[in-house]
Amino acid sequence: MTQSIILACGNPLRGDDGAALRVVCGLQEGYTDPETEICCAQQWTPDLAESISKSQLAIFVDASAAIPPGAIRLVALSGRCEPPGLTTHSLSPERLLGLSLELFQKVPERAFLLTIGGASFEHGDQLSDSVQKAVPAACNQLKALLSGVTLPDSPQF
Amino acid sequence: MGKTITIDPVTRIEGHSRIMLQVDDSGEVSSAHFQTTQFRGFEKFCEGRPFYEMPYLMERICGICPVSHLLASAKACDALMALKVPPAAGKLRRILDLAQLIQSHALSFFYLSSPDLILGMDADPKDRNLFGVMRKQPELGHWGIRLRKFGQQTIETLAGKRIHPGWVVPGGVNEPLSVEKRDHLLAQIPEMIDIAQKCLSWFKRELETFREEIRTFANFPSLFMGLVTVDERAGYYQGKIRFTDSLGNIVADNLEPEDYQDFLGEAVEPFTFMKFPYYKALGYPDGMYRVGPLARLNLVDNCGTPLAQQEWVEFRALERNAVLSSFYYHYARLIEILFALEHILEYLLDPIITERQAKYSASLNNLEGVGCCEAPRGTLIHHYRVDEQGLITWANLIIATGHNNLAMNRGILQAAKHFVRSDKLSEGMLNRVEAVIRAFDPCLSCSTHADGHLKLQVQLLAPDGRLLDEIRR
Numbered sequence: 053m054t055q056s057i058i059l060a061c062g063n064p065l066r067g068d069d070g071a072a073l074r075v076v077c078g079l080q081e082g083y084t085d086p087e088t089e090i091c092c093a094q095q096w097t098p099d100l101a102e103s104i105s106k107s108q109l110a111i112f113v114d115a116s117a118a119i120p121p122g123a124i125r126l127v128a129l130s131g132r133c134e135p136p137g138l139t140t141h142s143l144s145p146e147r148l149l150g151l152s153l154e155l156f157q158k159v160p161e162r163a164f165l166l167t168i169g170g171a172s173f174e175h176g177d178q179l180s181d182s183v184q185k186a187v188p189a190a191c192n193q194l195k196a197l198l199s200g201v202t203l204p205d206s207p208q209f
Numbered sequence: 210m211g212k213t214i215t216i217d218p219v220t221r222i223e224g225h226s227r228i229m230l231q232v233d234d235s236g237e238v239s240s241a242h243f244q245t246t247q248f249r250g251f252e253k254f255c256e257g258r259p260f261y262e263m264p265y266l267m268e269r270i271c272g273i274c275p276v277s278h279l280l281a282s283a284k285a286c287d288a289l290m291a292l293k294v295p296p297a298a299g300k301l302r303r304i305l306d307l308a309q310l311i312q313s314h315a316l317s318f319f320y321l322s323s324p325d326l327i328l329g330m331d332a333d334p335k336d337r338n339l340f341g342v343m344r345k346q347p348e349l350g351h352w353g354i355r356l357r358k359f360g361q362q363t364i365e366t367l368a369g370k371r372i373h374p375g376w377v378v379p380g381g382v383n384e385p386l387s388v389e390k391r392d393h394l395l396a397q398i399p400e401m402i403d404i405a406q407k408c409l410s411w412f413k414r415e416l417e418t419f420r421e422e423i424r425t426f427a428n429f430p431s432l433f434m435g436l437v438t439v440d441e442r443a444g445y446y447q448g449k450i451r452f453t454d455s456l457g458n459i460v461a462d463n464l465e466p467e468d469y470q471d472f473l474g475e476a477v478e479p480f481t482f483m484k485f486p487y488y489k490a491l492g493y494p495d496g497m498y499r500v501g502p503l504a505r506l507n508l509v510d511n512c513g514t515p516l517a518q519q520e521w522v523e524f525r526a527l528e529r530n531a532v533l534s535s536f537y538y539h540y541a542r543l544i545e546i547l548f549a550l551e552h553i554l555e556y557l558l559d560p561i562i563t564e565r566q567a568k569y570s571a572s573l574n575n576l577e578g579v580g581c582c583e584a585p586r587g588t589l590i591h592h593y594r595v596d597e598q599g600l601i602t603w604a605n606l607i608i609a610t611g612h613n614n615l616a617m618n619r620g621i622l623q624a625a626k627h628f629v630r631s632d633k634l635s636e637g638m639l640n641r642v643e644a645v646i647r648a649f650d651p652c653l654s655c656s657t658h659a660d661g662h663l664k665l666q667v668q669l670l671a672p673d674g675r676l677l678d679e680i681r682r
Contacts, residue, residue: 092370093371093372098320098339099354101354102354102358103358151340154343154344155343155347155350155351
């Protein structure tokens with residue numbers, strides 16, 4: 053069984069939308085754990101539900117325009133399963149957890165959504181300065197979660 | 210007085226479209242048009258780019274079948290460089306192609322069409338989706354997710370990314386396959402073959418309940434077209450083009466894909482951005498033909514792998530000659546999944562597959578190149594011309610879905626005439642018309658390349674939403 057799964061979402065060609073992928077790249081530098089599965093995608097799709105159901109820890113990583121640029125927000129998702137809804141093109145973390153529960157009768161014991169606030173989502177493969185600076189801190193939070201540290205939910209922005 | 214019934218959007222397909230049904234004074238459907246309402250324009254905006262960029266530009270046409278565009282484009286670039294790729298690279302490209310076929314067919318069958326098949330054409334649209342299927346028949350949902358995941362993971366294992374990978378390059382592939390990765394893939398195949406066989410068994414039992422749909426879903430004589438190998442199998446990555454008719458006769462054979470302009474014409478209609486390819490010898494629109502899974506199974510004399518061969522024999526026994534109903538595209542898709550799994554197994558067991566030589570280099574040696582392969586939905590052709598600096602001067606794409614355009618339009622008319630009663634419309638009636646389109650599994654974002662005829666409206670909006678300028682044509 054995979055112990056942990058990291059699901060990074062974003063488009064590396066749309067500026068800060070690729071922040072999650074950069075965080076995961078940062079994690080992979082000098083960090084190897086055969087029991088951690090890393091999945092990078094432009095959208096979260098239903099076929100990820102099986103891998104999620106087999107994990108004890110799931111960490112979703114994404115960029116957001118809804119929080120200040122460079123801010124990092126961590127939210128515990130345990131128990132926050134939602135019905136999958138209508139679309140199969142893209143699912144939220146809560147809906148993927150719901151699908152995992154519905155289809156495989158299992159969800160990870162711990163699940164988190166780590167969000168990095170983005171400044172620009174225009175065409176380009178560069179992160180903005182504020183997001184670039186936030187990447188190491190987000191990477192450290194990921195490492196802490198993987199090592200079993202319990203982090204409090206971030207305050208709402 | 211007649212009226213128009215509009216189905217907008219057509220749901221559970223890839224891309225954006227609508228269906229317009231014209232009803233005459235007597236309440237009968239008199240015409241049907243499948244309209245593709247989006248426009249991409251890749252053929253135009255790649256002009257001026259270096260040819261070696263083309264595979265990575267062209268794969269961006271689609272998020273479902275980028276691998277097909279990557280392969281057809283890389284093959285066109287191979288032709289520009291006048292080289293053959295190393296043997297291992299040829300097989301690795303073939304595995305990538307088949308892996309994509311598995312994930313794309315699984316998406317079409319389980320995610321998009323199984324709601325109609327499991328829950329019924331008349332089911333409440335709220336429930337008529339993949340998740341409704343999972344609630345009613347969880348095992349089928351498992352199968353779909355597992356097969357799609359296997360296809361996606363195989364692409365990722367080989368090419369580094371599930372969507373828009375850059376591994377296939379002009380001249381071969383960027384990195385050979387390691388023994389560890391090969392073994393990882395090999396270990397999963399027996400379970401996938403088991404799932405594919407279970408799916409086929411289930412679907413064959415269900416077929417009897419769809420007699421009316423089988424009879425009316427684009428069920429008419431037409432030509433079929435696709436790539437065929439020298440040993441008479443469907444040629445997914447390579448082959449020569451064959452046309453057969455509805456009696457199973459070979460109409461044309463051993464046609465070189467690079468000569469496609471000799472035997473394929475492309476018509477344009479004012480109601481859609483999708484072109485209408487046709488077989489030139491029969492003219493437009495009589496030269497209608499079908500491509501994709503149904504066509505591929507109709508074109509060949511054998512399937513080529515043991516388990517798929519058994520299924521193919523049973524499939525071809527459905528009708529005395531060619532299998533004509535487009536409802537059977539679903540059935541053909543499942544057989545092709547099984548075939549692809551067996552074929553990937555064959556390739557992975559070939560010792561050549563882990564050879565280190567995976568790429569050859571060359572500079573520009575031709576000013577024109579054509580690349581052709583079978584995408585999940587049918588034959589895909591990329592044709593480029595370059596100047597002496599290797600910059601693209603002209604590009605033409607003939608996309609799988611486009612080949613089926615004439616048949617799709619005729620198919621919705623057939624189904625609408627049978628199911629739609631204009632005095633008492635029901636959602637189930639209209640869903641059956643949509644389901645004809647779903648059977649073809651069109652990928653509209655891939656196939657919308659016609660230009661110059663459909664009315665076009667371009668609006669320039671300010672950041673605050675104010676209309677700054679507008680052009681209508």
